[in-house]
Amino acid sequence: MGVLSSTSLLDRLPAEYARGGVTLEIGGIPIFLRSGDAEFCRMIEDRYAGFVNPFASAEYEFEIDLNPPSEPSDEDARVSKHGDVWFFDRGDFHAEWDARTRRGWVRQAPNPYAIDTVLRIVHSLVLAEEGGFLLHAASAVRSGQSFVFTGISGAGKTTMSRLAPADVAVLTDEISYIRRRADGYRAYGTPFAGELARVGENISAPFGGLYFLEKGPANRIEPIDDRRAARALLRNILFFSHDERLVKRVFDSAFEFVSNVATGRLIFTPDERAWRLVG
Amino acid sequence: MAERAAIEMELAEEVLRSYGRLRIVARGSSMVPTIFPGDILLVERNPLDRLRPGDVVLASRGGRFFAHRVVRLTALGGPPRVITRGDALREEDPAFSHQEILGRVTRVSRGGRFINVTGEDDLNGKRILQWAIRNSDSVTAGILWLHARVGQAVPAVRGSSLRASARLAECS
Numbered sequence: 041m042g043v044l045s046s047t048s049l050l051d052r053l054p055a056e057y058a059r060g061g062v063t064l065e066i067g068g069i070p071i072f073l074r075s076g077d078a079e080f081c082r083m084i085e086d087r088y089a090g091f092v093n094p095f096a097s098a099e100y101e102f103e104i105d106l107n108p109p110s111e112p113s114d115e116d117a118r119v120s121k122h123g124d125v126w127f128f129d130r131g132d133f134h135a136e137w138d139a140r141t142r143r144g145w146v147r148q149a150p151n152p153y154a155i156d157t158v159l160r161i162v163h164s165l166v167l168a169e170e171g172g173f174l175l176h177a178a179s180a181v182r183s184g185q186s187f188v189f190t191g192i193s194g195a196g197k198t199t200m201s202r203l204a205p206a207d208v209a210v211l212t213d214e215i216s217y218i219r220r221r222a223d224g225y226r227a228y229g230t231p232f233a234g235e236l237a238r239v240g241e242n243i244s245a246p247f248g249g250l251y252f253l254e255k256g257p258a259n260r261i262e263p264i265d266d267r268r269a270a271r272a273l274l275r276n277i278l279f280f281s282h283d284e285r286l287v288k289r290v291f292d293s294a295f296e297f298v299s300n301v302a303t304g305r306l307i308f309t310p311d312e313r314a315w316r317l318v319g
Numbered sequence: 320m321a322e323r324a325a326i327e328m329e330l331a332e333e334v335l336r337s338y339g340r341l342r343i344v345a346r347g348s349s350m351v352p353t354i355f356p357g358d359i360l361l362v363e364r365n366p367l368d369r370l371r372p373g374d375v376v377l378a379s380r381g382g383r384f385f386a387h388r389v390v391r392l393t394a395l396g397g398p399p400r401v402i403t404r405g406d407a408l409r410e411e412d413p414a415f416s417h418q419e420i421l422g423r424v425t426r427v428s429r430g431g432r433f434i435n436v437t438g439e440d441d442l443n444g445k446r447i448l449q450w451a452i453r454n455s456d457s458v459t460a461g462i463l464w465l466h467a468r469v470g471q472a473v474p475a476v477r478g479s480s481l482r483a484s485a486r487l488a489e490c491s
Contacts, residue, residue: 092393
């Protein structure tokens, strides 16, 4: 029996696909990476497997030009803005992005690290405008709510992810994705992996709690006041730009966030019993 | 017989298209231990752009329905396609086009209970069982035997506002 085209769940396919490339939907924001290089596209689809969504209509688009292979750069990315156009630079890439037209281009080595950084920068800028942010934190979903665990390097983000019990879906062990939606804050899974080198699950959930991790002799949660929470949070927000308006926006967002969500210090011994306090 | 099956499929697709929901009885063992033969699947028409790896979709091909789990989405070398695989199978299915995907399985009813088919509440034990099923026909046969022995008679669907044709979905 022939399948009726009218049964399709899409009115029409997104126009992007015909031009060659990959649509990555992270945090519910589809970004189309246009490239005629099949090997590069395959590498991107493999690396971001759970976040590839060719059925989504892209909200942003980047054209990728590939340079000859080179070593990934370990320097910090530089982000600047002239008029409406953002410029991102590092040893292994140069990118320009017009936030108004939502289009940009990237010239980079054919490795995944450059585009990974470009994506982090773009998402951080998009989120900043809407009151959200990327955070150096592990996050996970339990019982329909998301919980975020942040702290300094070595505080236990990877440990909490590794110890997550079977009923917990890990969103990320490295970079958490927080959006402010009409019905409150929401955490999303990200493909930005840390030590676990495991891509997070591409799901999201309403915000349940923000925990500042500290290792200690026993598992317990202690309260933290909003002022200290905001200060600790700001230390861990991932933001690349020095744009005065946006920096102020992120600063305000951090204070607004901690005053609207449950927060606490999670002092834990590195074993799975810490999860009994969560959710 | 083949014509009857085709008409039943057309009717089922029509119900899904018109009402947005369809109940369908599963058969076969390719989705064990998530879906057993006789389970009743509730299929809903969700926009494809909301499809995610881990979802179970109902697809139609060659006069048969398939209810398999999405492994990934891809557009490499052509139009967007959905790659699926039965939970009990080692091999992925040939890619489905967007026209062949009819809807998402949102709920499974078995013996009066509702079973979650998403990966969100997967237990480690279930993952180990899936691995064993995937790699041993004997384990699959044992699970099916146990399932039949425990007595999972499929009850009549009560309170349904749908009068969907309960054509069988292949999970084989």
